[in-house]
Amino acid sequence: MKPLIGISCCIKPFGPYQRPNHAVSDTYVRVVDLVVGGLPCLIPAMGERADVAGFADAIDGLILTGSPSNVRPSHYGGPPHPAGVPEDPARDAVTLPLVREAIARGVPLLAICRGMQELNVALGGTLDQRIQDLPGRIDHSTPTEQAFGPVRTAKAHAVRLAPGGALAAIVGREELAVNSLHNQGVARLAPGLVVEATAPDGTIEAVRVAGAAGFALGVQWHPEYDFETDSASRAIFLAFAEAARRHAAARRGEAPRRLAAE
Numbered sequence: 001m002k003p004l005i006g007i008s009c010c011i012k013p014f015g016p017y018q019r020p021n022h023a024v025s026d027t028y029v030r031v032v033d034l035v036v037g038g039l040p041c042l043i044p045a046m047g048e049r050a051d052v053a054g055f056a057d058a059i060d061g062l063i064l065t066g067s068p069s070n071v072r073p074s075h076y077g078g079p080p081h082p083a084g085v086p087e088d089p090a091r092d093a094v095t096l097p098l099v100r101e102a103i104a105r106g107v108p109l110l111a112i113c114r115g116m117q118e119l120n121v122a123l124g125g126t127l128d129q130r131i132q133d134l135p136g137r138i139d140h141s142t143p144t145e146q147a148f149g150p151v152r153t154a155k156a157h158a159v160r161l162a163p164g165g166a167l168a169a170i171v172g173r174e175e176l177a178v179n180s181l182h183n184q185g186v187a188r189l190a191p192g193l194v195v196e197a198t199a200p201d202g203t204i205e206a207v208r209v210a211g212a213a214g215f216a217l218g219v220q221w222h223p224e225y226d227f228e229t230d231s232a233s234r235a236i237f238l239a240f241a242e243a244a245r246r247h248a249a250a251r252r253g254e255a256p257r258r259l260a261a262e
Protein backbone atom coordinates (compact mmCIF):
# COMPACT_ATOMS: atom_id res chain seq x y z
CA MET A 1 0.00 0.00 0.00
CA LYS A 2 1.23 3.50 -0.84
CA PRO A 3 0.73 6.10 1.93
CA LEU A 4 -2.55 7.97 1.61
CA ILE A 5 -1.75 11.69 1.53
CA GLY A 6 -4.53 14.14 2.36
CA ILE A 7 -4.38 17.43 0.44
CA SER A 8 -6.56 20.29 1.69
CA CYS A 9 -8.96 21.80 -0.85
CA CYS A 10 -10.33 25.31 -1.23
CA ILE A 11 -13.93 25.95 -2.24
CA LYS A 12 -14.06 27.89 -5.51
CA PRO A 13 -16.84 28.87 -7.94
CA PHE A 14 -16.45 27.03 -11.24
CA GLY A 15 -18.11 26.68 -14.62
CA PRO A 16 -20.87 28.60 -16.37
CA TYR A 17 -23.09 28.61 -13.28
CA GLN A 18 -20.26 29.38 -10.85
CA ARG A 19 -21.20 26.42 -8.68
CA PRO A 20 -18.99 25.75 -5.65
CA ASN A 21 -16.23 23.22 -6.41
CA HIS A 22 -13.58 21.66 -4.17
CA ALA A 23 -10.29 22.66 -5.74
CA VAL A 24 -6.59 21.98 -5.37
CA SER A 25 -3.71 22.91 -7.67
CA ASP A 26 -2.32 20.10 -9.80
CA THR A 27 1.18 20.86 -8.44
CA TYR A 28 0.26 19.22 -5.10
CA VAL A 29 -1.24 16.15 -6.75
CA ARG A 30 1.85 15.77 -8.96
CA VAL A 31 4.36 16.10 -6.15
CA VAL A 32 2.49 13.51 -4.07
CA ASP A 33 2.44 11.15 -7.04
CA LEU A 34 5.98 11.76 -8.34
CA VAL A 35 8.09 12.48 -5.23
CA VAL A 36 6.17 11.39 -2.15
CA GLY A 37 5.12 8.15 -3.82
CA GLY A 38 1.70 8.42 -2.20
CA LEU A 39 -1.94 8.25 -3.18
CA PRO A 40 -3.28 11.83 -3.38
CA CYS A 41 -6.54 12.11 -1.45
CA LEU A 42 -8.33 15.46 -1.74
CA ILE A 43 -9.90 16.66 1.50
CA PRO A 44 -12.95 18.74 0.60
CA ALA A 45 -13.60 22.16 2.12
CA MET A 46 -16.98 20.96 3.38
CA GLY A 47 -17.27 23.23 6.40
CA GLU A 48 -18.71 22.10 9.71
CA ARG A 49 -20.11 18.90 8.14
CA ALA A 50 -16.63 17.43 7.70
CA ASP A 51 -15.75 14.38 9.79
CA VAL A 52 -12.35 15.82 10.62
CA ALA A 53 -11.38 13.04 13.03
CA GLY A 54 -12.37 10.51 10.36
CA PHE A 55 -10.02 12.14 7.82
CA ALA A 56 -7.18 12.24 10.39
CA ASP A 57 -7.72 8.54 11.11
CA ALA A 58 -7.71 7.66 7.41
CA ILE A 59 -4.60 9.46 6.13
CA ASP A 60 -0.87 8.70 6.47
CA GLY A 61 0.26 12.27 5.79
CA LEU A 62 -1.32 15.69 5.36
CA ILE A 63 -0.39 18.56 3.05
CA LEU A 64 -2.05 21.88 3.84
CA THR A 65 -1.98 23.85 0.60
CA GLY A 66 -1.47 27.50 -0.25
CA SER A 67 -4.38 29.65 -1.41
CA PRO A 68 -5.20 33.22 -2.39
CA SER A 69 -7.83 33.09 0.37
CA ASN A 70 -7.02 33.98 3.96
CA VAL A 71 -7.85 32.55 7.36
CA ARG A 72 -10.88 34.41 8.75
CA PRO A 73 -9.47 36.75 11.46
CA SER A 74 -12.13 35.73 14.02
CA HIS A 75 -10.10 32.51 14.41
CA TYR A 76 -7.19 34.44 15.92
CA GLY A 77 -8.92 37.50 17.39
CA GLY A 78 -7.75 39.82 14.59
CA PRO A 79 -9.65 42.75 13.01
CA PRO A 80 -11.98 41.78 10.11
CA HIS A 81 -10.43 41.88 6.65
CA PRO A 82 -11.30 44.88 4.50
CA ALA A 83 -14.06 44.22 1.93
CA GLY A 84 -12.81 42.20 -1.02
CA VAL A 85 -10.05 40.29 0.80
CA PRO A 86 -10.78 36.64 -0.03
CA GLU A 87 -11.71 34.23 2.75
CA ASP A 88 -12.75 30.57 2.73
CA PRO A 89 -14.62 29.78 5.95
CA ALA A 90 -15.58 26.32 4.69
CA ARG A 91 -11.87 25.50 4.38
CA ASP A 92 -11.06 27.03 7.79
CA ALA A 93 -13.71 24.81 9.38
CA VAL A 94 -11.86 21.74 8.09
CA THR A 95 -8.19 22.66 8.20
CA LEU A 96 -7.97 24.27 11.64
CA PRO A 97 -9.36 21.29 13.57
CA LEU A 98 -7.62 18.88 11.17
CA VAL A 99 -4.23 20.34 12.14
CA ARG A 100 -4.93 19.54 15.78
CA GLU A 101 -6.29 16.05 15.02
CA ALA A 102 -3.31 15.23 12.79
CA ILE A 103 -0.75 16.36 15.35
CA ALA A 104 -2.53 14.45 18.11
CA ARG A 105 -2.22 11.25 16.03
CA GLY A 106 1.36 11.86 14.86
CA VAL A 107 0.19 12.14 11.23
CA PRO A 108 3.08 13.75 9.29
CA LEU A 109 2.14 17.30 8.34
CA LEU A 110 3.59 19.61 5.69
CA ALA A 111 1.91 23.02 5.82
CA ILE A 112 2.55 25.33 2.86
CA CYS A 113 1.93 29.11 2.78
CA ARG A 114 -1.76 29.48 3.83
CA GLY A 115 -1.24 26.05 5.35
CA MET A 116 1.56 27.34 7.58
CA GLN A 117 -0.66 30.24 8.60
CA GLU A 118 -3.39 27.71 9.46
CA LEU A 119 -0.91 25.69 11.53
CA ASN A 120 -0.01 28.80 13.52
CA VAL A 121 -3.65 29.83 14.06
CA ALA A 122 -4.83 26.31 14.89
CA LEU A 123 -2.29 26.15 17.71
CA GLY A 124 -3.13 29.59 19.13
CA GLY A 125 -0.98 32.04 17.16
CA THR A 126 -1.99 35.19 15.29
CA LEU A 127 -1.37 36.64 11.81
CA ASP A 128 -0.36 39.99 10.36
CA GLN A 129 -2.71 40.68 7.46
CA ARG A 130 -0.44 42.80 5.20
CA ILE A 131 3.16 42.42 6.18
CA GLN A 132 4.23 44.76 3.36
CA ASP A 133 2.60 47.63 5.27
CA LEU A 134 4.62 47.04 8.44
CA PRO A 135 7.73 49.16 9.07
CA GLY A 136 10.97 47.58 7.94
CA ARG A 137 9.32 44.69 6.14
CA ILE A 138 9.62 43.79 2.48
CA ASP A 139 6.79 43.00 0.06
CA HIS A 140 6.30 39.21 0.06
CA SER A 141 3.28 39.29 -2.25
CA THR A 142 2.98 38.21 -5.90
CA PRO A 143 3.42 41.11 -8.35
CA THR A 144 0.05 41.21 -10.10
CA GLU A 145 1.49 42.13 -13.49
CA GLN A 146 3.38 38.82 -13.40
CA ALA A 147 0.37 36.85 -12.27
CA PHE A 148 0.47 34.43 -15.21
CA GLY A 149 4.15 34.49 -16.12
CA PRO A 150 7.06 32.31 -15.01
CA VAL A 151 8.39 35.05 -12.70
CA ARG A 152 5.38 34.54 -10.42
CA THR A 153 6.99 31.51 -8.83
CA ALA A 154 10.66 32.49 -9.27
CA LYS A 155 12.97 32.87 -6.28
CA ALA A 156 12.14 36.18 -4.60
CA HIS A 157 14.33 36.44 -1.49
CA ALA A 158 16.65 34.53 0.80
CA VAL A 159 15.73 32.75 4.03
CA ARG A 160 18.13 31.92 6.85
CA LEU A 161 17.53 28.51 8.39
CA ALA A 162 17.87 27.99 12.14
CA PRO A 163 21.39 26.60 12.71
CA GLY A 164 21.16 22.98 13.79
CA GLY A 165 17.41 23.00 13.10
CA ALA A 166 15.30 20.26 11.55
CA LEU A 167 14.85 22.07 8.23
CA ALA A 168 18.58 22.80 7.92
CA ALA A 169 19.20 19.08 8.45
CA ILE A 170 16.64 18.15 5.77
CA VAL A 171 18.02 20.44 3.08
CA GLY A 172 21.67 20.31 4.19
CA ARG A 173 22.05 24.10 4.00
CA GLU A 174 21.69 27.14 6.27
CA GLU A 175 20.42 29.55 3.61
CA LEU A 176 17.94 29.12 0.76
CA ALA A 177 16.41 31.27 -1.97
CA VAL A 178 12.62 30.94 -1.99
CA ASN A 179 9.61 32.06 -4.00
CA SER A 180 7.10 34.33 -2.26
CA LEU A 181 3.33 34.56 -2.88
CA HIS A 182 1.78 35.85 0.33
CA ASN A 183 0.55 39.02 2.02
CA GLN A 184 -0.02 37.59 5.48
CA GLY A 185 2.43 36.09 7.92
CA VAL A 186 2.95 34.89 11.46
CA ALA A 187 2.54 37.72 14.00
CA ARG A 188 2.49 35.92 17.38
CA LEU A 189 4.01 32.47 17.14
CA ALA A 190 1.74 29.76 18.53
CA PRO A 191 2.85 28.00 21.70
CA GLY A 192 4.45 24.74 20.69
CA LEU A 193 5.92 26.05 17.42
CA VAL A 194 9.61 26.75 16.91
CA VAL A 195 11.03 28.95 14.16
CA GLU A 196 12.99 27.05 11.51
CA ALA A 197 13.64 29.90 9.05
CA THR A 198 13.37 33.69 8.75
CA ALA A 199 13.56 36.19 5.91
CA PRO A 200 16.03 39.12 6.05
CA ASP A 201 13.19 41.41 7.23
CA GLY A 202 12.42 39.12 10.17
CA THR A 203 9.34 37.47 8.65
CA ILE A 204 8.94 33.94 9.98
CA GLU A 205 9.35 31.66 6.96
CA ALA A 206 9.29 28.16 8.44
CA VAL A 207 8.09 26.58 11.67
CA ARG A 208 8.09 23.15 13.28
CA VAL A 209 5.86 21.66 15.94
CA ALA A 210 8.18 21.10 18.89
CA GLY A 211 8.08 17.57 20.21
CA ALA A 212 5.61 16.35 17.56
CA ALA A 213 5.36 12.58 17.35
CA GLY A 214 5.82 12.80 13.57
CA PHE A 215 7.14 15.22 10.95
CA ALA A 216 5.28 18.54 11.39
CA LEU A 217 6.72 21.40 9.36
CA GLY A 218 5.34 24.61 7.91
CA VAL A 219 6.96 26.70 5.17
CA GLN A 220 5.76 30.10 3.99
CA TRP A 221 7.06 29.49 0.45
CA HIS A 222 6.03 26.94 -2.20
CA PRO A 223 8.38 23.96 -2.66
CA GLU A 224 5.71 22.27 -4.81
CA TYR A 225 6.35 24.71 -7.65
CA ASP A 226 9.95 23.69 -8.31
CA PHE A 227 10.40 20.20 -6.89
CA GLU A 228 11.57 19.01 -10.32
CA THR A 229 14.49 21.44 -10.47
CA ASP A 230 15.28 22.53 -6.89
CA SER A 231 17.06 20.03 -4.65
CA ALA A 232 15.97 21.73 -1.40
CA SER A 233 12.30 21.69 -2.44
CA ARG A 234 12.61 18.02 -3.35
CA ALA A 235 14.39 17.22 -0.06
CA ILE A 236 11.46 18.66 1.92
CA PHE A 237 9.00 16.37 0.13
CA LEU A 238 11.31 13.37 0.46
CA ALA A 239 11.56 13.91 4.23
CA PHE A 240 7.77 14.18 4.41
CA ALA A 241 7.48 11.02 2.29
CA GLU A 242 9.74 9.06 4.60
CA ALA A 243 7.66 10.12 7.61
CA ALA A 244 4.41 9.22 5.84
CA ARG A 245 5.69 5.76 4.90
CA ARG A 246 6.75 5.17 8.50
CA HIS A 247 3.36 6.31 9.76
CA ALA A 248 1.58 4.07 7.26
CA ALA A 249 3.75 1.07 8.15
CA ALA A 250 3.30 1.59 11.88
CA ARG A 251 -0.47 1.78 11.48
CA ARG A 252 -0.53 -1.40 9.44
CA GLY A 253 2.08 -3.27 11.47
CA GLU A 254 4.47 -3.58 8.50
CA ALA A 255 8.05 -2.54 7.67
CA PRO A 256 8.08 0.81 5.78
CA ARG A 257 7.98 0.53 1.96
CA ARG A 258 10.94 1.95 0.09
CA LEU A 259 10.52 4.48 -2.69
CA ALA A 260 10.83 3.04 -6.20
CA ALA A 261 13.71 5.49 -6.82
CA GLU A 262 15.77 4.20 -3.85
Ligand SMILES: N[C@@H](CCC(=O)NCCCC(=O)O)C(=O)O
Nearest residue numbers: 066067068069113114182183184
Ligand atom coordinates in the same frame (compact mmCIF):
# COMPACT_ATOMS: atom_id res chain seq x y z
N1 LIG B 1 -3.62 34.24 1.15
C1 LIG B 1 -2.55 34.09 2.08
C2 LIG B 1 -1.76 32.83 1.79
C3 LIG B 1 -0.93 32.97 0.55
C4 LIG B 1 -0.81 31.70 -0.24
O1 LIG B 1 -1.03 30.60 0.23
N2 LIG B 1 -0.51 31.88 -1.53
C5 LIG B 1 -0.56 30.84 -2.49
C6 LIG B 1 -1.29 31.28 -3.68
C7 LIG B 1 -1.30 30.20 -4.71
C8 LIG B 1 -0.69 30.67 -6.00
O2 LIG B 1 -0.74 31.85 -6.33
O3 LIG B 1 -0.14 29.83 -6.71
C9 LIG B 1 -1.66 35.31 2.08
O4 LIG B 1 -1.85 36.16 1.21
O5 LIG B 1 -0.75 35.40 2.91
